Amino acid sequence: KLATLALAALLAAPPAQAQNPLALGKGLRTADPSAHVWPDGRMWLYTSHDEECQADFHMKDWMAFSSTDLVNWTNHGAVLSVKDLAWADDYAWAPDAAYKNGKYYLVFPAGTGVKDRQNPKNSTKWMGIGIAESDSPAGPFKDVIGAPLWRKPYANDPVLFIDDDGRAYLYSRTSGVNYLVAEMADDMRSIKGELHKMDMGGYEPPMEGPWVFKRGSLYYFTMPEHNRILTYYTATAPTGPWTYRGVIMDAEGGNNHHSIVEYKGQWILFYHRWLETPGAACKKTQRHVAAEYLTFNDDGTIRKIERTSA
Numbered sequence: 001k002l003a004t005l006a007l008a009a010l011l012a013a014p015p016a017q018a019q020n021p022l023a024l025g026k027g028l029r030t031a032d033p034s035a036h037v038w039p040d041g042r043m044w045l046y047t048s049h050d051e052e053c054q055a056d057f058h059m060k061d062w063m064a065f066s067s068t069d070l071v072n073w074t075n076h077g078a079v080l081s082v083k084d085l086a087w088a089d090d091y092a093w094a095p096d097a098a099y100k101n102g103k104y105y106l107v108f109p110a111g112t113g114v115k116d117r118q119n120p121k122n123s124t125k126w127m128g129i130g131i132a133e134s135d136s137p138a139g140p141f142k143d144v145i146g147a148p149l150w151r152k153p154y155a156n157d158p159v160l161f162i163d164d165d166g167r168a169y170l171y172s173r174t175s176g177v178n179y180l181v182a183e184m185a186d187d188m189r190s191i192k193g194e195l196h197k198m199d200m201g202g203y204e205p206p207m208e209g210p211w212v213f214k215r216g217s218l219y220y221f222t223m224p225e226h227n228r229i230l231t232y233y234t235a236t237a238p239t240g241p242w243t244y245r246g247v248i249m250d251a252e253g254g255n256n257h258h259s260i261v262e263y264k265g266q267w268i269l270f271y272h273r274w275l276e277t278p279g280a281a282c283k284k285t286q287r288h289v290a291a292e293y294l295t296f297n298d299d300g301t302i303r304k305i306e307r308t309s310a
């Protein structure tokens with residue numbers, strides 16, 4: 001039995017109850033939510049999409065959903081698919097989005113080839129980071145560059161952060177190399193220089209799926225440590241140096257990709273839970289997007305979240 005989450009109590013009129021996982025679509029498996037509030041005042045979620053029973057994260061498209069109360073969601077469908085890309089046909093992994101220059105941008109990892117777990121030297125898999133554009137938050141997004149912005153072994157989990165001065169920063173990671181950042185060119189079609197490692201204050205556990213946001217004048221870099229436990233750093237600039245601050249939410253299940261955004265005065269953590277899909281033939285846990293309230297102490301530190309029960 002799914003617990004209910006009073007997520008909408010502050011947001012909807014009349015108050016309603018939102019379920020965890022969120023009601024994004026019956027039978028859908030959604031993962032890696034990237035949450036944004038755009039000028040239309042709606043909450044937008046860009047997600048990756050688990051195929052039924054997939055192995056090794058062979059994923060094919062990215063989806064968008066929007067809502068004004070976090071209870072009732074509009075499913076905008078696939079906003080970009082690997083079949084639309086000239087340079088990849090697989091691994092439609094965790095996306096992020098940004099709004100700049102009056103356009104919407106979807107940044108995403110994708111790739112091709114196969115990973116050979118027994119003999120890694122025989123692996124043909126590679127991944128790069130692409131960026132696609134649209135005049136609408138609902139897409140469709142088009143890869144106007146026609147090539148990856150950045151190609152390194154296993155490049156993945158890109159994040160775009162637009163600072164108050166309009167400057168855009170791309171964060172990403174590659175095989176065994178985390179905590180990378182670069183500034184984006186103003187037209188968002190290239191990276192200025194190379195991605196470089198940030199100063200993380202001496203604490204650099206393995207991680208994936210980072211997220212960056214700003215609250216007041218403080219920048220936050222959040223991540224699933226060891227791909228599981230959500231933890232965070234703060235800094236006074238978007239590129240660090242960062243100071244480690246501690247745990248936001250404990251691990252449960254598999255990887256724990258997330259995002260954090262303020263909507264109508266309430267901060268919200270989006271993440272995915274590993275659950276069987278009701279009605280699916282495949283009896284295996286896959287990912288479903290969920291949400292929790294997130295609150296801060298007066299000094300800007302984040303209060304640890306206890307997940308609502310599932």
Ligand code: FUB
Nearest residue numbers: 057093094208209255257
């Ligand atoms: O969804 C594929 C990958 O799993 C993401 O890129 C990672 O962050 C993990 O959630």
